[in-house]
Amino acid sequence: MLRRLVLASLVTSAAGAGALGPLPPLPLLSSPSDALTVTISKSGHRSADGTFRLECGDKAGGDHPAATGACTRLAEHAEAGADPFAPVAKDRICSLQHGGDAVARITGEWRGRTVDARFSRADGCEIERWDNLTPVLPRLSHVRG
Known part of the structure; x- marks a missing residue:
């Protein structure tokens, strides 16, 4: 909503000031409410297991150990129009390899929608x-294997 107001304001200002040419695209900013809780267990790495808060807004925040990189990765997914939290399609054929017992759950809000996603390394x-x-x-x- 804020993005629309800013864009409308810029268009109105540009129209009143004469032909300024096309407006540059607005960056895909996270909303201030982008906040996720990431819980990891059974990773086999004591430093990786735990519950971490990740906040992606004007700057990365929370106690996530790689907050800046994590927010950057989520922004890359957004720019590509991808849903990083989508489950594997039920009809997808997957290799029978076991990547360990690690499990994760990510909850919270991202890009204005509620997230509740589970991850594993089961195949x-x-x-x-x-x-x-x-x-x-x-x-x-x-x-x-």
Whole structure:
């Protein structure tokens, strides 16, 4: 909503001042309410397990150990029009590899919508989904076959 008001104000100002040319695109900023709780367990890495708060607004915040990188990664997903929290499609064929027992849950609000997503490393698709969200989720390289 704020973005629309700013854009409308700029258009009105530009129209009154004469032909200034096209307006530059507005950056894809997170809203001030982008706040997520990331809970990781069974990662096999004591420093990775825990519950962390991630806030992405004008600047990265919270106690997430990689807040700046995590907010940057989420912004990349937004710019690509991707939903980083979407589950694996039920009809997708996934490799039968086990990437460890790690599980994660991300809750909160992102881009104006409620998030409640679960992640694991139970098969190739879930491993890919987890890795695609690094550093929001910790990089876990161990794979057990």
